[in-house]
Amino acid sequence: xxxxxxxxxxxxxxxxxxxxxxxxxxxxxxxxxxxxxxxxxxxxxxxxxxxxxxxxxxxxxxxxxxxxxxxxxxxxxxxxxxxxxxxxxxxxxxxxxxxxxxxxxxxxxxxxxxxxxxxxxxxxxxxxxxxxxxxxxxxxxxxxxxxxxxxxxxxxxxxxxxxxxxxxxxxxxxxxxxxxxxxxxxxxxxxxxxxxxxxxxxxxxxxxxxxxxxxxxxxxxxxxxxxxxxxxxxxxxxxxxxxxxxxxxxxxxxxxxxxxxxxxxxxxxxxxxxxxxxx
Numbered sequence: 159x160x161x162x163x164x165x166x167x168x169x170x171x172x173x174x175x176x177x178x179x180x181x182x183x184x185x186x187x188x189x190x191x192x193x194x195x196x197x198x199x200x201x202x203x204x205x206x207x208x209x210x211x212x213x214x215x216x217x218x219x220x221x222x223x224x225x226x227x228x229x230x231x232x233x234x235x236x237x238x239x240x241x242x243x244x245x246x247x248x249x250x251x252x253x254x255x256x257x258x259x260x261x262x263x264x265x266x267x268x269x270x271x272x273x274x275x276x277x278x279x280x281x282x283x284x285x286x287x288x289x290x291x292x293x294x295x296x297x298x299x300x301x302x303x304x305x306x307x308x309x310x311x312x313x314x315x316x317x318x319x320x321x322x323x324x325x326x327x328x329x330x331x332x333x334x335x336x337x338x339x340x341x342x343x344x345x346x347x348x349x350x351x352x353x354x355x356x357x358x359x360x361x362x363x364x365x366x367x368x369x370x371x372x373x374x375x376x377x378x379x380x381x382x383x384x385x386x387x388x389x390x391x392x393x394x395x396x397x398x399x400x401x402x403x404x405x406x407x408x409x410x411x412x413x414x415x416x417x418x419x420x421x422x423x424x425x426x427x428x429x430x431x432x433x434x435x436x437x
Contacts, residue, residue: 199407202229203396204239204251208372209279209424209432210394214252216423217414224410234352236305237262240397244268249402250411252276253369255392257307257330273403274412275393277424278433279368281311282382283319286359291319291383297343298362302334304348309333311392312365316344319384368431378431393435 201221205211214230221228231248233239239251240262254262256272263270288294302312310332316322323339324332334346347361354364355374368378378385386392396415398408414420416436424432 198225198227199405200227200229201249201407201411202231203411204231204233204242204248204253206234206236206239206253206369206373207232208369209277209428210252210369212427213276213415213420213424217411217417217420220414220417220419221410224414226407226410228411236351240268240270241266243270243397243399246399250396250398250408252396253394254397255307255394257311257392258305259395259397261306269400270397271400271403273396273398273408274415275395275435276415277394277435278386278388278390278392279394279431280378280386280388280390280433281308281315281365281367281392282371282378282385283315283363284355284358284366284371284376284382285361285363287362288383291321294321294342294344294362297345299345299347301347301349301354301357301361301364303351303354303365303367305351306331306333308351308367309348313337315365315384315386372428372431379429388433 203214205214211230211232214228218228233253236254236258239248239253240259242248243251244266250273259270259272262268283291283300300316303309307330310328310330313322313324313332313334313336314329317324321342321344322337325336325338328336334348349357351367352370354366355370355376358364358366363383366374366376371378371381376382396412402408421434421436424434
């Protein structure tokens with residue numbers, strides 16, 4: 159009996175020691191796991207497909223290493239990305255330039271802000287009916303974007319080509335009503351920017367934003383009649399809200415958008431159609 163009790167005591171003691179060792183190992187393993195585990199933040203960013211969503215998707219692996227999971231939601235219009243950032247359905251968007259954002263903020267009483275400038279997409283004139291601007295006939299019809307900022311941008315491009323003249327001082331706020339000289343008696347049709355590539359064959363020419371031109375497989379450098387130069391002020395920007403523009407995750411995204419890796423990606427994939435706006 160005594161021998162049996164000694165044996166039982168020894169077994170119980172061993173069990174306690176083993177259990178204690180097991181807890182220690184488990185705790186140690188947990189500490190190592192916690193020590194090496196990086197907290198992950200998810201950023202949901204709205205973007206038009208080309209090149210904006212492609213650029214963001216390229217950056218996903220880089221940001222994942224920084225603890226940021228980037229979710230990209232694609233849009234085909236220029237309105238909802240801003241509305242959804244303002245309503246906090248998105249954290250940020252990437253598709254527009256500052257003049258467009260300023261107009262949207264004014265028209266819809268929003269307070270969205272630019273986080274960082276990324277690249278320039280030169281807007282250009284395209285046609286399926288003529289091969290050069292010299293072939294543009296008297297009374298021809300040109301389609302231009304119907305939003306205020308891109309409409310003005312299109313008119314400034316036409317003015318630079320000598321096709322029209324605008325009232326003095328009219329720049330970002332120019333409209334077709336500000337045309338003071340029109341030697342070829344050109345007609346203008348204002349349409350949603352996204353529609354322009356689809357209806358290009360219905361007009362003598364159309365002024366098309368590069369992101370929509372690329373989606374329609376139009377080459378800005380090869381297919382355009384004429385195009386903006388690199389001196390254009392219409393840099394595309396990452397946009398967020400005042401309450402999240404300075405978050406750690408947003409700063410990491412902004413840094414990635416100015417990285418050497420992205421600069422190389424843009425040059426190799428888009429050539430002169432998309433120009434980095436950073437060194």
